[in-house]
Amino acid sequence: xxxxxxxxxxxxxxxxxxxxxxxxxxxxxxxxxxxxxxxxxxxxxxxxxxxxxxxxxxxxxxxxxxxxxxxxxxxxxxxxxxxxxxxxxxxxxxxxxxxxxxxxxxxxxxxxxxxxxxxxxxxxxxxxxxxxxxxxxxxxxxxxxxxxxxxxxxxxxxxxxxxxxxxxxxxxxxxxxxxxxxxxxxxxxxxxxxxxxxxxxxxxxxxxxxxxxxxxxxxxxxxxxxxxxxxxxxxxxxxxxxxxxxxxxxxxxxxxxxxxxxxxxxxxxxxxxxxxxxxxxxxxxxxxxxxxxxxxxxxx
Amino acid sequence: xxxxxxxxxxxxxxxxxxxxxxxxxxxxxxxxxxxxxxxxxxxxxxxxxxxxxxxxxxxxxxxxxxxxxxxxxxxxxxxxxxxxxxxxxxxxxxxxxxxxxxxxxxxxxxxxxxxxxxxxxxxxxxxxxxxxxxxxxxxxxxxxxxxxxxxxxxxxxxxxxxxxxxxxxxxxxxxxxxxxxxxxxxxxxxxxxxxxxxxxxxxxxxxxxxxxxxxxxxxxxxxxxxxxxxxxxxxxxxxxxxxxxxxxxxxxxxxxxxxxxxxxxxxxxxxxxxxxxxxxxxxxxxxxxxxxxxxxxxxx
Numbered sequence: 001x002x003x004x005x006x007x008x009x010x011x012x013x014x015x016x017x018x019x020x021x022x023x024x025x026x027x028x029x030x031x032x033x034x035x036x037x038x039x040x041x042x043x044x045x046x047x048x049x050x051x052x053x054x055x056x057x058x059x060x061x062x063x064x065x066x067x068x069x070x071x072x073x074x075x076x077x078x079x080x081x082x083x084x085x086x087x088x089x090x091x092x093x094x095x096x097x098x099x100x101x102x103x104x105x106x107x108x109x110x111x112x113x114x115x116x117x118x119x120x121x122x123x124x125x126x127x128x129x130x131x132x133x134x135x136x137x138x139x140x141x142x143x144x145x146x147x148x149x150x151x152x153x154x155x156x157x158x159x160x161x162x163x164x165x166x167x168x169x170x171x172x173x174x175x176x177x178x179x180x181x182x183x184x185x186x187x188x189x190x191x192x193x194x195x196x197x198x199x200x201x202x203x204x205x206x207x208x209x210x211x212x213x214x215x216x217x218x219x220x221x222x223x224x225x226x227x228x229x230x231x232x233x234x235x236x237x238x239x240x241x242x243x244x245x246x247x248x249x250x251x252x253x254x255x256x257x258x259x260x261x262x263x264x265x266x267x268x269x270x271x272x273x274x275x276x277x278x279x280x281x282x283x284x285x286x287x288x289x290x291x292x293x294x295x296x297x298x299x300x
Numbered sequence: 301x302x303x304x305x306x307x308x309x310x311x312x313x314x315x316x317x318x319x320x321x322x323x324x325x326x327x328x329x330x331x332x333x334x335x336x337x338x339x340x341x342x343x344x345x346x347x348x349x350x351x352x353x354x355x356x357x358x359x360x361x362x363x364x365x366x367x368x369x370x371x372x373x374x375x376x377x378x379x380x381x382x383x384x385x386x387x388x389x390x391x392x393x394x395x396x397x398x399x400x401x402x403x404x405x406x407x408x409x410x411x412x413x414x415x416x417x418x419x420x421x422x423x424x425x426x427x428x429x430x431x432x433x434x435x436x437x438x439x440x441x442x443x444x445x446x447x448x449x450x451x452x453x454x455x456x457x458x459x460x461x462x463x464x465x466x467x468x469x470x471x472x473x474x475x476x477x478x479x480x481x482x483x484x485x486x487x488x489x490x491x492x493x494x495x496x497x498x499x500x501x502x503x504x505x506x507x508x509x510x511x512x513x514x515x516x517x518x519x520x521x522x523x524x525x526x527x528x529x530x531x532x533x534x535x536x537x538x539x540x541x542x543x544x545x546x547x548x549x550x551x552x553x554x555x556x557x558x559x560x561x562x563x564x565x566x567x568x569x570x571x572x573x574x575x576x577x578x579x580x581x582x583x584x585x586x587x588x589x590x591x592x593x594x595x596x597x598x599x600x
Contacts, residue, residue, distance in 0.1 A: 038372040062404040104362040
């Protein structure tokens with residue numbers, strides 16, 4: 001399973017029952033938290049996300065609606081007796097804030113919190129079956145997007161065909177990795193004659209808070225699911241630019257240009273009580289769009 | 301009107317839908333916030349408390365469940381265009397945390413935030429019709445309680461009686477202050493012959509997080525409404541002492557000894573899903589007790 005669960009979709013101020021940004025990415029048995037607005041741990045309870053399952057947290061930038069819930073989550077994890085290491089990827093200054101808040105409470109976390117300051121674009125988590133990269137977006141302060149990628153799935157052996165071509169079992173691993181096989185007589189057996197492609201490798205890109213910024217397109221090219229902020233409807237393009245945010249049409253245009261399979265939009269301004277217009281406007285440009293509604297889990 | 305509205309009553313970690321500590325005190329047309337656990341601004345929305353009505357905030361101590369919601373509230377007030385001054389009374393280190401969180405966001409509040417570090421016991425707000433005092437309680441870090449007092453109401457003139465005794469109107473003010481009147485012949489007209497007592501002056505004491513600490517009794521003597529924490533049921537007196545918290549019986553005993561009219565208990569441990577036992581145990585010692593249930597407004 002590769003999925004994204006929305007815990008918060010509102011910008012700046014909680015409003016109309018909508019929380020600030022937080023998303024949980026699930027890849028098989030692992031879960032990752034992206035951003036952690038105020039009340040995220042309350043949303044964990046509401047939507048039955050276990051705090052203990054989270055071993056990696058990614059914070060896009062240090063505007064409060066993206067991290068004010070973090071210190072509460074970290075200390076709650078401690079109070080609940082967590083012992084497993086926790087990895088936190090965030091702009092460097094966050095460490096100072098956390099350290100200060102622990103110090104004034106005369107508190108120590110009972111688990112190791114590994115702080116990884118975001119400094120350069122590229123790979124930040126590299127595990128057997130998936131990886132996470134960070135990339136820069138363009139906001140009023142330093143701000144990072146994240147891409148979660150399943151790793152290349154091994155090809156499946158076509159049992160009938162490998163027998164037919166008399167390929168020794170010792171070569172099956174290299175066939176699964178996509179390599180060809182050469183017989184003793186120098187005849188090349190093409191890999192795709194004897195193997196079958198596995199399911200495609202999915203990817204999820206979280207574009208954080210950003211102005212319409214075309215360099216993003218190349219970075220998130222061909223992702224399966226793209227989350228792009230849409231703080232405003234298309235009529236407020238000037239205001240969006242002034243505040244380093246995007247509109248519906250701009251987000252959808254990025255999705256179209258990067259050839260995403262599907263677009264998820266969120267980070268709605270507290271100006272808007274109803275969200276229907278967001279979906280309508282985005283779909284005019286990129287049809288396969290969904291609203292990042294809280295509590296909903298989207299398969300990547 | 302003099303009342304207390306409960307916005308959060310749980311200790312340490314939000315649990316069973318209960319939020320961390322926050323209370324709004326209303327004295328006529330003024331409102332005051334005591335403590336501000338994570339999600340307090342969400343509770344403001346739920347219980348229709350207007351952020352703009354709050355001009356004074358009191359933070360008892362720097363454990364997260366008493367202030368992690370503050371920075372979100374302060375920045376939301378700014379984003380909503382607040383211009384009125386805001387007075388914050390809290391342990392000194394909180395200023396550093398707020399300043400740091402504003403700095404990393406490259407943000408400035410559009411209103412004046414007057415920070416008043418809590419240093420000595422005594423009067424911290426002194427207005428025409430009410431006052432606020434702070435006093436020390438005994439917790440694992442520096443921790444403050446607060447007492448809100450209505451000021452002495454002037455006595456009411458008994459119009460029939462002042463005419464009967466032929467007291468000139470110029471003396472009415474001094475009669476309202478409780479003074480006697482002497483006629484030209486040296487006859488003393490006792491104040492209570494010609495005036496009527498106004499309603500008694502009410503007071504509310506918030507005892508914050510504290511171990512059972514008898515010096516508190518003198519400080520909150522005769523308050524109308526006493527809030528005292530009861531993190532644990534009476535069976536866990538040892539654990540309470542170890543963690544600088546109180547039990548039901550201890551809170552009720554303080555209420556009894558200080559001759560409070562009524563006791564409000566809260567700051568329940570996340571161990572307890574149901575709160576009935578808290579009320580039963582406290583009532584065994586001090587009958588006029590209520591649970592600080594979220595959303596409830598208690599008249600002082």
